[in-house]
Structure formats: C-alpha cells, structure tokens
Amino acid sequence: MDAAPDYSIVLPAYNEATLLPATLDHLRAAMAATPLRGEIVVCDNNSIDRTADLARAGGARVVFEPVNQISRARNSGARAARGRYLVFVDADTLVPSSLLHQALEALGSGRACGGGAAVAMEGISGGLAGRLLGLWNALSRGRRLAAGSFVFVRREAFVAVGGFSEQVYASEEIWLSRDLKRWGRTRGFEFVILDEAVTTSGRKARWYPAPVLVAVTIGFLLCPFLVRSRRYCWLWYRRPAHP
Numbered sequence: 001m002d003a004a005p006d007y008s009i010v011l012p013a014y015n016e017a018t019l020l021p022a023t024l025d026h027l028r029a030a031m032a033a034t035p036l037r038g039e040i041v042v043c044d045n046n047s048i049d050r051t052a053d054l055a056r057a058g059g060a061r062v063v064f065e066p067v068n069q070i071s072r073a074r075n076s077g078a079r080a081a082r083g084r085y086l087v088f089v090d091a092d093t094l095v096p097s098s099l100l101h102q103a104l105e106a107l108g109s110g111r112a113c114g115g116g117a118a119v120a121m122e123g124i125s126g127g128l129a130g131r132l133l134g135l136w137n138a139l140s141r142g143r144r145l146a147a148g149s150f151v152f153v154r155r156e157a158f159v160a161v162g163g164f165s166e167q168v169y170a171s172e173e174i175w176l177s178r179d180l181k182r183w184g185r186t187r188g189f190e191f192v193i194l195d196e197a198v199t200t201s202g203r204k205a206r207w208y209p210a211p212v213l214v215a216v217t218i219g220f221l222l223c224p225f226l227v228r229s230r231r232y233c234w235l236w237y238r239r240p241a242h243p
Contacts, residue, residue: 006036007104008081009089012065012073014045015239016091017054019201024058026094033097036104042091043077045070051091070148070236071164071172078163086158088151088173092201095150099196103152106192113189114153114180116146116173118197121205128210129202132217137197144181144191148173150198157183169233171220207240 009027013020024040031038042055046068055062065076078086085107089095099117106112118137124130140147151173161179164172181191204213216235219226226232 003037004082004084005039006083007038007085007087007107008078008083009038009040009087010074010077010081011040011042011055011060011089011091012045012070012077013042013047013051013055013091014068014073014237015047015049016051017047017049019092020051020054021058023089023091023093024055024060027089027100028059030095030097030100034101034104036108039081039083041077041081043073043080045073068237069166069169069230071166071168074172075163075166078158084155086153086155088148088153089198090149090200092203093149094199096196096198099150099194099198102194102196103150106194107152107154111190112154112192113157113184113187114146114151114177115144115190115192115194116140116152116177117150117194119147119149120197120199121202122199124202124205128214129205132213141193144193145177146173146191146193147198149200151176153180154189157189168227169230170236171227204235208235 027040040060042060042062043065044052044062045065052062063076063080065073074088085104087103106115119133121133124133157180161183165175168175177191184191
C-alpha cells in the first residue's frame, strides 16, 4: 500500500452523477496547488445511478454505505480515509484552491482543531434564498459553526468526539462544530470559520418554493428535536421526480 496521504477529502454522495464530476475536477485542481499529499474518498450512499463509476473515473477511492443517512456516509468515508487531516465536502460543492490551502495550513499550524468556510450558492444572489444564505453566513462566523458543504478537522479530534452524530438526519455539521469547539477549548485549539467561500449548488432553491424552505427552517428553530426525524428532514433526502 502507498504511504498514507497527509489529508483526505471525504464526499458523501447519493445519486450525484450529474454534479459529482465537476466537484471532483475542482478538487483535483485544488489538490495539485498544495504541497501536501492528498486523496479523495467518495462514500456511495446507496446510489442507483452512476455515482460510484463516475467517482472512480474522477480519481476517487469509493466506499459503500447502505444506510441512506448523510452522517453515516460521512463517517463511513472517514473510517476509510487515511490522512491525518480530514476535509468533508458535499458532492455539489466547488472548493477554491486557495481555500483548501488555508484549511490545511490552519490544521498544520497547530492553532486549529477544525473549521469551516463561508458559503456562496450558485445562481442565488438575492431574494429570500439570498437573505437566508446571508443570515447563515453571519451566524456561522459569529457562532463558529461550519456548513456541511466544507468542514475540515484533525483526525484525532474527529475520533475523540465520535465523528458526526448518527442520531440526526440533518444539521450533523452543527453538532460536530459544537463538539469540536468543546474539545479544542481544553487543549488550546481553535475552531475557525474561513472568510473565503465555497460555491455550492442552489438546486434546492430552484426545486422548492421559498416559503417551503422557510417553513422547514422555522420548524427546526421551534422544535430542534425534529432533526432526529428522517420524515421531517425530507428536504435532504427527497428529490423532485423531474428536477
């Protein structure tokens, strides 16, 4: 087996044949611009399309998670990863080279146990969706909470806090952020949110009317325990018949 890489980029992927190739292209370009040695691990979360084949064609190592749950897919990918740093990227997200470099530099400096980045949404600049995104970015910076589209962490910290919670079907990155902040606080590490943004797909804003997105968000705010309900978290698991 080759020597272990310095870092691993882990992508959970369920039926992502349309957007995954572009994500992998951008990741390979970003990885080529950093002096550290990395690998890409795609966790095929029980896809019924060509996700796994396209991941392999894009240079990724593929593992399989049969239970369709985002946190399980992230954790399965992490278990297969060999790097001392873990970077979690969504399959519909484009990562700039400079941002990957900043994340790895923060982990390598010894000041950060983990972190995230701001989020831009493709095709979304205004309207209600744009305002919600701006609100999230302000909350992310203020409370130091990572968005699931880009999370980076030292492996020992990830293992120590138990990885992503498999008790929830959404917001697993929020729980991980809180756990890592507590872990790092007692060990002299920060949890940082980088100013540069990843660009993620705006497909949900195109698939569903803004009032639907707002209603789901308000439901979580009023009843946080709903993240434990797969049925209520349908927005993350269901797609229109003709998106």
